[in-house]
Amino acid sequence: MTNRCLWCNKTINNELTLSFILSLKKYQDEILCSECLCLFKKIDNNLCCYMCGRNGKFELNKCLDCSRWELMGDTLINHSFFQYNKPMKDYMQKYKFNGDYRLRKIFCKYFEQYLNPDRIIIPIPVSNKTFKQRGFNQVEGFLENIDYLRALLVNEDKKTQSHLNRKGRISMKQPFKLNDSFKNDIIDKSIIIVDDIYTTGTTIRHAGKLLMENGAKTVQGLTLAR
Ligand SMILES: [Zn+2]
Numbered sequence: 001m002t003n004r005c006l007w008c009n010k011t012i013n014n015e016l017t018l019s020f021i022l023s024l025k026k027y028q029d030e031i032l033c034s035e036c037l038c039l040f041k042k043i044d045n046n047l048c049c050y051m052c053g054r055n056g057k058f059e060l061n062k063c064l065d066c067s068r069w070e071l072m073g074d075t076l077i078n079h080s081f082f083q084y085n086k087p088m089k090d091y092m093q094k095y096k097f098n099g100d101y102r103l104r105k106i107f108c109k110y111f112e113q114y115l116n117p118d119r120i121i122i123p124i125p126v127s128n129k130t131f132k133q134r135g136f137n138q139v140e141g142f143l144e145n146i147d148y149l150r151a152l153l154v155n156e157d158k159k160t161q162s163h164l165n166r167k168g169r170i171s172m173k174q175p176f177k178l179n180d181s182f183k184n185d186i187i188d189k190s191i192i193i194v195d196d197i198y199t200t201g202t203t204i205r206h207a208g209k210l211l212m213e214n215g216a217k218t219v220q221g222l223t224l225a226r
């Protein structure tokens with residue numbers, strides 16, 4: 001069986017070995033070739049900040065940013081799959097900004113394996129303007145085989161975040177509003193907010209705050225990269 005690597009377009013040769021067939025594992029087409037698979041660095045769950053998921057060794061397993069959040073009374077927990085390294089930045093550029101929607105496939109399985117159905121999954125929304133330009137919500141692209149709620153909407157009168165610096169982002173007013181159609185579906189529920197990248201953590205916190213104010217039981221974050 002032959003198919004092409006979704007990232008470098010080289011041919012991948014999949015050898016169906018006898019031991020694989022006997023293992024009764026479901027056959028999945030490889031999406032990345034072995035070289036491209038190594039470009040994206042997984043975050044080591046045993047060597048990262050326990051609050052935000054940042055890769056590395058930290059005193060008390062907590063990074064400086066999270067110590068600051070904690071001092072402000074914020075204890076949101078986030079999990080991320082990959083380090084935000086150069087290849088991941090290139091990936092985001094191609095997928096999100098150049099709008100190559102096929103590339104979502106590279107990372108869908110990580111979300112599928114991690115998310116379980118007893119949680120309510122809520123993706124971070126994109127603005128109407130972004131949706132028109134890009135044609136898709138890049139976060140929802142990762143969730144294509146998962147049930148999720150479009151419970152958050154962008155509060156359209158606010159400026160978009162990419163134009164603001166770190167300080168501007170942290171101090172920004174609530175960028176989201178609740179989708180009234182799902183108001184009752186979040187009450188007393190444990191919610192996972194999904195985003196593509198955790199940068200300052202402000203986006204997920206704004207979303208989390210809004211959901212908690214509207215009756216959610218717990219919220220936590222999940223992002224592709226940190
Ligand atoms: Zn490749």
Ligand SMILES: [Zn+2]
Pocket residue numbers: 049050051052053054062063064065066067
């Ligand atoms: Zn942290």
